[in-house]
Amino acid sequence: MQWxxxxxxxxxxxLIEQIQSSIISGYFNPGDKVPSVRDLAAQAGVNPNTMQKSxxxxxxxxxxxxxxxxxxxxxxxxxxxxKLKIESANNITxxxxxxxxxxxFSKEETLKIIKKIVEEIKE
Amino acid sequence: MQWxxxxxxxxxxxLIEQIQSSIISGYFNPGDKVPSVRDLAAQAGVNPNTMQKSxxxxxxxxxxxxxxxxxxxxxxxxxxxxKLKIESANNITxxxxxxxxxxxFSKEETLKIIKKIVEEIKE
DNA sequence: ATTGTTGTATTAGGCTATTAATACAACAAT
DNA sequence: ATTGTTGTATTAATAGCCTAATACAACAAT
Numbered sequence: 001m002q003w004x005x006x007x008x009x010x011x012x013x014x015l016i017e018q019i020q021s022s023i024i025s026g027y028f029n030p031g032d033k034v035p036s037v038r039d040l041a042a043q044a045g046v047n048p049n050t051m052q053k054s055x056x057x058x059x060x061x062x063x064x065x066x067x068x069x070x071x072x073x074x075x076x077x078x079x080x081x082x083k084l085k086i087e088s089a090n091n092i093t094x095x096x097x098x099x100x101x102x103x104x105f106s107k108e109e110t111l112k113i114i115k116k117i118v119e120e121i122k123e
Numbered sequence: 124m125q126w127x128x129x130x131x132x133x134x135x136x137x138l139i140e141q142i143q144s145s146i147i148s149g150y151f152n153p154g155d156k157v158p159s160v161r162d163l164a165a166q167a168g169v170n171p172n173t174m175q176k177s178x179x180x181x182x183x184x185x186x187x188x189x190x191x192x193x194x195x196x197x198x199x200x201x202x203x204x205x206k207l208k209i210e211s212a213n214n215i216t217x218x219x220x221x222x223x224x225x226x227x228f229s230k231e232e233t234l235k236i237i238k239k240i241v242e243e244i245k246e
Numbered sequence: 247a248t249t250g251t252t253g254t255a256t257t258a259g260g261c262t263a264t265t266a267a268t269a270c271a272a273c274a275a276t
Numbered sequence: 277a278t279t280g281t282t283g284t285a286t287t288a289a290t291a292g293c294c295t296a297a298t299a300c301a302a303c304a305a306t
């Protein structure tokens with residue numbers, strides 16, 4: 001797994017987001033074993049305690065669960081993951097529309113702009 | 124002007140964003156006088172120094188300028204504002220596409236999703 | 247039983263950004 | 277000249293976050 005940590009925001013938050021994305025996007029599959037806290041921390045170049053903090057939060061959300069000495073596993077409940085994916089997509093989209101609105105663009109204008117940008121990138 | 128400050132992110136950043144939006148969206152017009160630091164701070168319910176910090180940044184960007192004892196004014200350079208509006212819209216849109224990509228949605232899928240959401244809201 | 251690996255808990259320390267308090271400086275208005 | 281309003285500067289206090297060190301607990305593997 002690839003990590004991108006910057007110093008703009010709390011590290012533990014960025015870890016949460018990135019692990020979450022990995023689950024939602026399918027990099028981790030339901031039931032997969034997650035590397036140990038220490039390993040993940042080493043990969044990401046952060047302190048184990050920081051990684052631990054992030055994992056606890058993911059557990060609270062229900063995305064992972066723990067078998068005390070065996071390690072952590074991605075939830076096998078595909079519904080939870082699916083739900084989160086839909087919810088995340090909705091939130092991101094609503095935030096986007098909201099941000100554009102603050103700039104003075106209506107939903108229709110926003111739609112036009114994004115269509116155009118997607119077209120441009122394609123070429 | 125209406126302020127929305129939460130405690131998720133630095134106050135001075137939120138102030139910058141909101142004043143910037145007010146300029147871009149046309150709530151403030153080119154050449155307009157801006158209320159005093161103390162007035163703005165009172166309105167927004169923040170410390171004057173915090174507001175000051177935000178205004179300094181807006182000045183750096185070129186959106187406002189200062190006449191030492193007369194107060195601050197929105198730039199009269201409509202080009203600067205226009206440019207910023209376009210740039211902001213582009214950044215926001217690219218960020219959106221990027222966020223959706225992290226969830227595993229292609230640009231085309233993202234376009235479908237946002238179209239659908241815009242339709243739904245309309246009704 | 248011993249060893250190693252896993253997750254967990256606790257505490258302390260330091261760093262940095264943010265906010266707040268306060269005083270200062272420039273000048274317009276009177 | 278005095279007063280009030282403006283922006284500015286400096287310093288202090290606070291809070292949050294991260295790291296680090298360390299110890300503990302559970303259990304698998306041997």
